[in-house]
Amino acid sequence: MVDFEKIRLNQINYFLLLLSQVKSRDxxxxxxxxxxxxxxxxxxxKLLELSGLVDxxxxxxxxxxxxxxFLRELRVLNHQEEAIKEFISKTIMTxxxxxxxxxxxxxxxxxxNGVLIFQPSxxxxxxxxxxxxxxxxxxxxxxLSKGVYLFSGNWIIAENTFYSNLSPILxxxxxxxxxxxxxKAELLAIEEEKKRLSNFPELAxxxxxxxxxxxxxxxxxxxxxxxxxxxxxxxxxxxxLDAPRFFWTLNEIQKSKELKDQYWLYLVPYNGxxxxxxxxxxxxxxxxxxxxxxxxxWKSQVELLSFIKV
Numbered sequence: 001m002v003d004f005e006k007i008r009l010n011q012i013n014y015f016l017l018l019l020s021q022v023k024s025r026d027x028x029x030x031x032x033x034x035x036x037x038x039x040x041x042x043x044x045x046k047l048l049e050l051s052g053l054v055d056x057x058x059x060x061x062x063x064x065x066x067x068x069x070f071l072r073e074l075r076v077l078n079h080q081e082e083a084i085k086e087f088i089s090k091t092i093m094t095x096x097x098x099x100x101x102x103x104x105x106x107x108x109x110x111x112x113n114g115v116l117i118f119q120p121s122x123x124x125x126x127x128x129x130x131x132x133x134x135x136x137x138x139x140x141x142x143x144l145s146k147g148v149y150l151f152s153g154n155w156i157i158a159e160n161t162f163y164s165n166l167s168p169i170l171x172x173x174x175x176x177x178x179x180x181x182x183x184k185a186e187l188l189a190i191e192e193e194k195k196r197l198s199n200f201p202e203l204a205x206x207x208x209x210x211x212x213x214x215x216x217x218x219x220x221x222x223x224x225x226x227x228x229x230x231x232x233x234x235x236x237x238x239x240x241l242d243a244p245r246f247f248w249t250l251n252e253i254q255k256s257k258e259l260k261d262q263y264w265l266y267l268v269p270y271n272g273x274x275x276x277x278x279x280x281x282x283x284x285x286x287x288x289x290x291x292x293x294x295x296x297x298w299k300s301q302v303e304l305l306s307f308i309k310v
Contacts (some may be wrong), residue, residue: 016071025062062186088138101131113254190207222234232264240269
């Protein structure tokens with residue numbers, strides 16, 4: 001077990017930078033170099049081991065394939081500390097012994113007013129102070145107000161991270177948060193459409209929030225082109241700023257193929273606190289051609305298959 005009271009992000013940073021710079025994997029040699037600058041060598045090593053990044057055998061440290069790849073990339077990166085923080089965040093949010101420890105704490109968070117929060121008791125504060133501070137350094141958890149902590153469940157949504165021991169309660173909360181984010185993104189897109197059509201008030205009045213009436217229309221909003229009554233069918237997706245991705249259903253893809261240039265994807269970015277960046281909305285016309293069939297920055301990834309018995 002790791003004593004999180006002795007874990008600091010600067011210690012992990014130094015350890016990984018050290019591994020990227022020296023060839024030796026002798027534990028005592030690494031300890032001697034490590035302890036010239038930071039403390040808690042064995043605790044830091046234990047955290048990396050339980051995260052599945054390293055293995056210790058016969059006083060030698062062996063790095064996982066994933067860590068070796070990252071160390072090669074780290075040598076040429078400009079913002080090394082930020083890269084390490086992102087790498088460690090993604091590592092502990094996958095299925096390993098450390099993620100299990102983190103989840104015991106994260107399962108305490110409840111959904112309230114569109115965010116995941118936890119107001120610990122005095123005993124809980126003492127019990128989870130180490131893991132809480134570690135997650136705060138990684139910016140997975142932050143202080144929302146006095147005695148109340150915020151969990152960026154949005155990060156999980158963005159990464160599509162799944163745990164073998166994710167509690168049904170937290171999963172349900174995250175799914176609800178995802179639905180609320182989607183609805184807020186649609187409302188924001190409608191407001192932006194009204195602004196776009198502000199010089200054509202008669203057209204602006206005709207904007208419809210279609211998904212509120214027809215859930216399988218294949219798009220969320222019916223709007224119009226400027227100065228002409230040609231409809232614009234808009235599918236809205238909330239995408240995380242740091243890990244942009246969206247899910248596109250077969251029905252939506254078929255509708256985009258059918259409507260061609262009249263079909264639009266509006267990708268509305270949000271940060272870790274669920275705040276939207278409306279000035280960064282990406283509007284994509286005819287996404288069936290430009291994304292589904294085309295060669296764009298967006299790449300498809302198969303994550304769910306449907307099987308039909310014939």
